[in-house]
Amino acid sequence: MPPPPNSSTTTIIAACKAGDRRAQEVFYRTYFPKLLPIPLRYLRNREEAVAVLNQGMLKIFQALEQYHEKEKLEAWLATIVRRTTLNFIRDEDRARRRFQPEPYDPPISVANTALGQLNAEDILKLLHALPDFLRIVFSLVVFDGYSHAEVATELEITVQASRWRLAKARELLRQRYQSINRINETLS
Numbered sequence: 069m070p071p072p073p074n075s076s077t078t079t080i081i082a083a084c085k086a087g088d089r090r091a092q093e094v095f096y097r098t099y100f101p102k103l104l105p106i107p108l109r110y111l112r113n114r115e116e117a118v119a120v121l122n123q124g125m126l127k128i129f130q131a132l133e134q135y136h137e138k139e140k141l142e143a144w145l146a147t148i149v150r151r152t153t154l155n156f157i158r159d160e161d162r163a164r165r166r167f168q169p170e171p172y173d174p175p176i177s178v179a180n181t182a183l184g185q186l187n188a189e190d191i192l193k194l195l196h197a198l199p200d201f202l203r204i205v206f207s208l209v210v211f212d213g214y215s216h217a218e219v220a221t222e223l224e225i226t227v228q229a230s231r232w233r234l235a236k237a238r239e240l241l242r243q244r245y246q247s248i249n250r251i252n253e254t255l256s
Contacts, residue, residue: 078137085132096125099145106146107153109207112196124152150212154222157204194241205230206237 080098083091100121107117107124128148135144195203204223208214209230214222216230223230 077141081132081135081141084129092129095129100125102142103145103149106149107156108192109195109211110153110157110204112200112203120153120156121149123156124149127152157200158222158224194244197244198237198240202233202237202240205233206241209234 080091080095084095103124104117104121107120108114111117111120128145131148135141195206198206205219208219208222209216216227216234219225219230220227225233
């Protein structure tokens with residue numbers, strides 16, 4: 069993300085607030101590629117992620133009057149996009165009933181060292197292989213720093229279910245990582 073707003077960013081934001089379409093296009097083209105990774109972490113389908121980001125951008129333009137230069141622009145934008153993504157997931161959940169209640173099992177302790185050896189693209193591929201209900205909790209806790217209480221509130225689940233889902237996601241990621249390593253060792 070770019071540094072805090074400078075005079076050109078301030079000028080673009082002021083023009084966007086005034087409804088200048090060209091300024092809005094510049095703003096969109098500047099921040100779209102920087103914000104796209106947020107919905108991509110939560111959604112498997114790139115087209116769906118782009119659609120959610122477009123919804124987020126619309127909300128950003130509608131809320132620009134509330135933005136004050138004291139705030140960090142990139143954090144403010146990321147918060148709006150993350151909330152838009154979570155609202156989309158919640159709406160999809162209600163519509164499709166994709167998230168079935170999970171029985172609570174005690175959390176499994178899994179070391180998180182495997183992920184440190186992968187590049188971002190590999191991690192994204194492993195994340196997209198996880199079931200939705202695990203991937204979303206993992207992303208909220210690991211990437212966005214949410215507490216289990218915050219995850220429970222956002223996804224309307226229990227704190228215990230959040231903990232279980234994180235532990236299960238870590239376990240599956242570790243297993244898949246080890247499987248990939250075994251295949252790579254066999255090929256070498």
